[in-house]
Amino acid sequence: MRVTRLFALAVALCLILGGCQRTGELENQAYVLILGVDLLPEGGLRLTARVPKVGNSAPEGDKSGGGSKYLTFAAEGDGWAGAREALERATPRPLNLSHIVLLVISRAAASEDGCFDLLRQIAETPHLYTTARLVVCAGDAGEFIGGLQTVIGTQLSAELNAMLNHYANEGFIPESSLADFYYAGGSVYSDPVAAYATMSTAPRSEGADSPEPGGSAEAVPMQQRYEGAALFREGRFIGALGPEDTRLLGLIRGDIGALTVDVDGSPVELTLQGGAKRRVDMGEGGALLRVDMDFKTLDAVMENRLQSVSDRLRSSVMDLIARCQALGCEPFGFSERAAARYATLNDWLSCDWRRLYAEAGVDIRVRMRKL
Amino acid sequence: MKLRISPSAARAAGFVAFVAKAFLDNAVTAPSTHNGAWLCPLLALLPVLPWALCADRLRRCGRRRCGPLYAVMLALILLDGAENLSAIARSAGYLALDRVPVALLALPVCLALFWCLTKNGDAVGYAAMLWTRLAPVLLILVTALQFRHLRPDWLRPLLGSGWRAIVSGGVRTAGRALPCLAPLLLADDEAERDGRTLGLTVLLVLAAALGALLLTLHLMMTPTPLRPTQWVNRLDDLLVNGRAPLYTQLPMISAWYAGLLHLLLCEGFGAAALLQRLFPALDGRLCSALAVASIGAAYALQGTFGASDALSPWLYVVAALITALTALISLGKGGRRQCA
Secondary structure: OHHHHHHHHHHHHHHHHHOOOOOOOHHHOEEOOEEEEEEOOOOOEEEEEEEEOHHHOOOOOOOOOOOOOEEEEEEEEOHHHHHHHHHHHHOOOOEEOOOOOEEEEEHHHHOOOOHHHHHHHHHOOOOOOOOOEEEEEOOOHHHHHHOOOOOOOOOHHHHHHHHHHHHHHHOOOOOOEHHHHHHHHOOOOOOOEEEEEEEEOOOOOOOOOOOOOOOOOOOOOOEEEEEEEEEEEOOEEEEEEOHHHHHHHHHHHOOOOEEEEEEOOEEEEEEEOOOOEEEEEEEOOEEEEEEEEEEEEOOOOOHHHHHHHHHHHHHHHHHHHHHHHHHOOOOOOHHHHHHOOOOOHHHHHOOOHHHHHHHOEEEEEEEEEEO | OOOOOOHHHHHHHHHHHHHHHHHHHHHHHOOOOOOOOOHHHHHHHHHHHHHHHHHHHHHHOOOOOOHHHHHHHHHHHHHHHHHHHHHHHHHHHHHOOOOOOHHHHHHHHHHHHHHHHOOOHHHHHHHHHHHHHHHHHHHHHHHHHHHHHOOHHHHOOOOOOOHHHHHHHHHHHHHHHHHHHHHHHHOOHHHOOOOOOOOHHHHHHHHHHHHHHHHHHHHOOOOOOOOOOOHHHHHHHHHHOOOOOHHHOHHHHHHHHHHHHHHHHHHHHHHHHHHHHHOOOOOHHHHHHHHHHHHHHHHHHOOOOOOOOOOHHHHHHHHHHHHHHHHHHHHHHHHHHHOO
16 A cells, blocks of 8 residues: 555656746647648748637737738748748747648759658658648649638538538549658659649539638639649659549549549449459560559449440540650559569669559550449 | 476466567567567567476576576566566556656556565466466457458468568567567476466467468558557557457557556566565565566666667577576586486
């Protein structure tokens, strides 16, 4: 009993030693929800952070963004470490990166040779937790973030999560987080992909909210369109796929399991049975990439029309793979299949897979069944 | 107070500690840069099993002339216990208290370790037994939460960097896991209350298989050859992995901490009991305090984490040689008749 009491006392003393002087109060933290990365013309980086206001209180005398729930901070510096430090200085609270929902990198920054190293540094930042989605935006990431606002929901983080989940589930963007990019980019297998977004100056659709209070009523608000996949080769952005190709990519990768196609002006829903079966046959003549897709549909479609849909789909997949082969980018997951044919990593790395892939033949089989 | 542990409690403690050590060693302490690492715990079984059977035989023969073996095992435990303590302190620092010195974070763990040791060996063993009931629930939960992110393709090519790397990893794992099995050598038949326990061979095969399974799951989350060099990033990879939202991380973190604590507890008891066997006049509480203080001191003097990496494969060789010599001398002096 005496030992137990002594133990309890000692643990209590430890708590005092550990201290609560450094506890982080919620109100004293600047939780970054969206982080933007832009490349400066002179070579540095500009970081743009969207931070929620705690308690929704407007600063005294604030005429510009009084009613907004969010603040945007931007800072410039050399590399990730320098820019992050500058952002820390620009933000009046300790910067907390553990709740980032979206990481936006501009196309210019993603096209640089050091893109993967930069994203790797970001992903390896302690306590960033890397749960963020990664988006490559066509223009300036700062402007992209500045134009983001809630449309249906009330919280920006919930809005973004719901929206990105919706787009990913539909196959408009690939299922890719910063962690997925980080792991795939550093692996010896397929190339990573990310979501691709553009900004349009088209008027907002009917029923959408008016611009945030404080914004110029005359200005046409920016609209972000998430519709495509950013392709990478050796960690560098090399091109983007449109929404249709992104859905096909999602089907092959196993990200989505259904597709809606147009048959004589009517939408027909096709469900992929058991996912796309990818295989790589290696022979003396090189590699042969095989994809088997078995679709079924419940819709009433004539058999001959199904055959034409099947041919169209097969041709689209062939085109997509050929385009990626020409770009030298392999986002489909064939590498992992090919690696299975080798006993060790050294054997796999010495087989010159990139060349084999670029020169590989393609065999696509698409079957359609009506249930 | 005499430090005692029953054979069934010793086996439970050894089982949990072996699994935890095999995983800790291959996933975090010295992460393998190849995807064949899951074979290392299975391969470690080849050298560990004969040692464990020999230690069990020595125990049943009355542990005569075991002084040198006890001394070597004690040294190994202090070396290894310091690393385990460091792993716990760094994990605590990683999660919440990253601005508090890690030495300060080790202090509550040392106190908890001492308190547990004063409850004697069976408390340590039966706590491990309880953990074997609870851990599967947590592990199933973690696997279910992360299931859609598991990539079996990342286990290919199957042999990773080749047999040489796998054998080297297996021997290293054996060297690291040996101190966890000290309670097997110290178990006391007279203290046995239950008696229902798995055979030693089956138990160790199960432990190695479980270690391999956990490593396989970990390797399916992180592709080769991407293994971060920083301790904090290794924990990020293991506990968070960029896929688990904050609210789903609790079961993984609970399993990680509890596994580490059981590992340290098993080794702490081993150190205290070995000390008492070497110096029978010492009281159990004093031995516990000395064992905890020694592990703490070894941790404080350790310097950089992983300093004993190069030594790891040799730890097994030294312990195995001393055990074999002890067994030969013990059995050669009539021990065979005694334990027949």
